[in-house]
Amino acid sequence: MxxxxxxxxxxxxxxxxxxxxxxxxxxxxxxxxxxxxxxxxxxxxxxxxxxxxxxxxxxxxxxxxxxxxxxxxxxxxRPPESRPSPVGGQWGLAVPLGAALWAGLSYAVLRLPAGGRELPPEFGTTEAVGRELFSRFLLPFEVASLLLLVGIVAAVVLGSSPAPPSVPPRSASGREEA
Amino acid sequence: MSLDLRPLFPELAVVAASLVALVGDVFVRGPRARMAWPVAGVVAVSVAGVLVWRAGDAAFGSLYARDALGNALQAVALAVAAVGLLLARDYLVRTGLDRGEYYALVLLSTVGAMLMVASQDLLFLFVALETLSLPLYVLAGFARDSHRSQEASLKYFLLGSFASALLLYGVALVYGVAGSTALSRLAEADASFPLLVGLGLVVVGLGFKAAVVPFHAWAPDVYEGAPVPAVAFMSVVAKVGAVGALLRILPATVPHLLSAWQPLLAALSAATMLVGNLAALRQTNLKRMLAYSSVAHAGYLLIGVAAGSDAGVWSAVYYLAVYGAMKLGAFGVLTFLERAGVEADEVEDLRGLADRSPAAAAAFAVFMASLTGLPPTAGFVGKFYLFTAALEAGLLWLALVAVATSVVSVAYYLRAAYTAYLGPARAGVRVLRAPWAGVGLGLSAGATLLFGVLPGPLTSWAQRVAALLR
Structure with missing residues (x-):
């Protein structure tokens, strides 16, 4: 089952x-x-x-x-534009490498030590998860809040409109204006 | 469980400064008031640096260790953040990007690096790595009106997420073998195929952040497109975090598996030095050249990891500090230049710099000499330590590759330095007044020369981390 x-x-x-x-x-x-x-x-x-x-x-x-x-x-x-796939020429490399990764990982997983540990009866309950989260994993839990803060700042920065036109347009490389 | 927050005060100080910049930016108008953010950042970073300096050994739960290795690398990360903030200010004001978010992101990324080099658990390492990386993706795309900057940000983000996924695969496999993500449990694990694959994938994930060949393809494009001060900061802080984590995981945790991982790390190191230096030879764009130089230096840093010895570890820490000074400085000189309202980032744009700004040209020459590894700069001392560590570890061939690639690198570094002393200046290239960046540049150049002439204090300081390995 x-x-x-x-x-x-x-x-x-x-x-x-x-x-x-x-x-x-x-x-x-x-x-x-x-x-x-x-x-x-x-x-x-x-x-x-x-x-x-x-x-x-x-x-x-x-x-x-x-x-x-x-x-x-x-x-x-909008209806998707039909463009040539940007990865077109890379399939020849991507497929064998992906297959190799899959094979290697599968073999590694199969070789893992067999037999799990006995789980405590409260495993996976809200209380058990909460206890772990706020004791042993408190620090990563708090750092994750920083990570979320960065996510919000990222959304604000990347979502803001570019500088007003009074500022001369700039690009990171001279080639762009050519 | 008792909560002693004292070991985390340095990190908290930096987080506080980033929040000040974020929230304060809403309330102030005008560039003069915004001066407060880099000042607050530098102050907080300095306070954190003093706290780290005076900190002893302590732990926060089982995940975070404040030990000699962590303290040393945290001090490097904090120094990098201070100079990174100084280099950014003038550039941001000039390009209309002067926003509190920039400083906040730099500081939060620094916190990520600090936590990463102190983490004692692979799960926590992952969270810290993301805290380090996510702000860097945003900083790369901070120039909203530049397509190249946006492209750089997206490329960095997509490839970075891919590398993080591989790292997580590795962590899962290590967990499957050791029954825990704690490094202390990993230290007791015996060699087995899943464990080695898991560690290998962790190395891949970290190697991506440090721009190790063959995971370096993003570096030239991202460095070319991102705003110069962001590149200066990210090229160093990401390496501090990634190499620091590699040192902590491989030589410090699983020295008993040395025979399994040393060949892999040595091969990565050699490939990185070769590809980085040879590709840099052909670049005409200074940012791309420095990007490949940064790839090459990831290779030199990996020598310290591959050696797997005490000497390897402290040499890598020493070289990280030196690398920070010279790389920040090299990119810092670029923040002074402008061509028709955009970044002047071609090697040829340096022409005539010596006549117009002798100090900047001299500093640039010092950084180039140090990146090459010429005496009497710190780069020479750092490379000397690393190569010696390789020889002592029996990696003669790796030391030979390192010396040979250093000789190759003379060509492109000194060509760039020489260009700065050739007259006349290229039409349209302006050298700007940038007092803040000048301070940052002075600090970097001073450190590069000081640690080259008087390597003793920094060396004995870096050697303290070797105590960790016993």
Whole structure:
């Protein structure tokens, strides 16, 4: 039963992942991402991480993907331009290297020491996660708040309009104006 | 669990200054008031530096260690931040980019580097690495009206995220073997295929940040497109964080696996020195040339990691300090130049600099000599230590590659320095007054010369980190 659940959700998350990069419409990419995140939540459930699974659905599927969809709709998604793929010539290198990475990682995972540890009964509950987060992992938890702050500042900086036209246009290289 | 925040006071001081710059910027108008942000930043960084200087050994939980290695590298990161802030001010005012966010991002990135070199847990290392990197992506794209800057930011972000993902794969594998992400548990793990793959992927992720070949492809494009002061800062602070973490993970944590990782690190180091120096030979754009030079220096720094010995570790720490001074200075000279309202970043733009600004030209010559590794500059002493460490570790071939590539590098460094002493100036190139950057440049040049003539104090200071390895 567990193996079946794992197989189905793993296959779905893989399919979603392919969909994210292969879809031509941004909306389809966002919806594929929803599939990835949803099936990951199921994977967390099979790993007895219930709280994480719920968070995954609420935060990522519920908030983040919805935000993506809002942005896509606000941008009035135009039909995608048909341009030659920018990675066209690199497929010959990308496929073997990707396959090698996959093979190496799979082999490494198969060679991992077998047999897990016995989990305490409260593993994965809200209380257990909270206890870890606010004791052992307090410092990374607080530093993550700095990371989020940087994210906000980044949005403000990159979202601001370029300098007003009174400032002479500048570029980082002289070649640009040629 | 008791919470003693005292070990974290240096980091908190820097965070506080970044918040002051962020919030204060909303309330002030005009460039004069904005002078407060770099001043606050430099003050906070100096205070943090004094705290780090006086700090003893302490730990915050099991994740963060305030030890000799962390303290030394934190001091380097703080010095880099101070000079980085000074170099930025005039440039930002001139280009209309003078916003509190710039200073805040520089300071937050510094905090990331400080936490990274002190982290005792791979999970925390990852969070710190992202805190270091994310501000750098934004700084690369800080010139909103420049397409090249935006392109640089996006490239850096995409490739950086890719490298972070590989690092996370590595952390997951290490966790699978050791049953924990703590370095103390990793230190007890036996060699096994998954562990080595995991460590290898961690090295890849960190190697990307340090621009190690073959993960260096982003560096020339990003350095060329990003605003000069941001490049000056990021080229150094990212290496402090990444090389610091490599030192902490490899020689300090898994010396018993030396025979497994030394060949890999030595090969990466040799490839990085060769590709960096040979590619730099052909550059006519000064920013690209310095980018490849920064790649090459990642190779020299890796010698210290690959040696795996006490001498290797402290030599790398010494060279990081020296590298910070000379690289900040080399990019700092560029902030003085302008061609038709844009950055003057061609080697040829340096023509006639000696007549118009003798001090800047002299400083530039010092930085170039130091990057080459010529006496009596600090670069010579640093390279001497690193090459000696390689020889002592039995890596004769690596030392030979390092010497040979240093000889090659004479060509492009001295060509650039020589150009600054050739008259007449190129039409349209202006040398600007930049008092803040002048102070930063003076500090870098002073340090480059001082540590070259009197290497003793910095050496004994760097050697303290070797105590960590016992």
């Amino acid at each position: 567990e193996v079946l659940l794992f197989a189905v959700s793993a296959a779905l998350s893989l399919a979603g992942g392919v969909g994210v990069v292969a879809a031509r419409q941004p909306v389809h990419s966002a919806l594929s991402l929803l599939l990835v995140l949803g099936s990951l939540a199921v994977l967390y459930l099979t790993l007895a991480a219930e709280f994480l699974a719920v968070l995954q659905v609420i935060v990522y599927a519920g908030a983040i993907v919805v935000l993506f969809l809002f942005v896509i709709m606000l941008l009035h998604a």
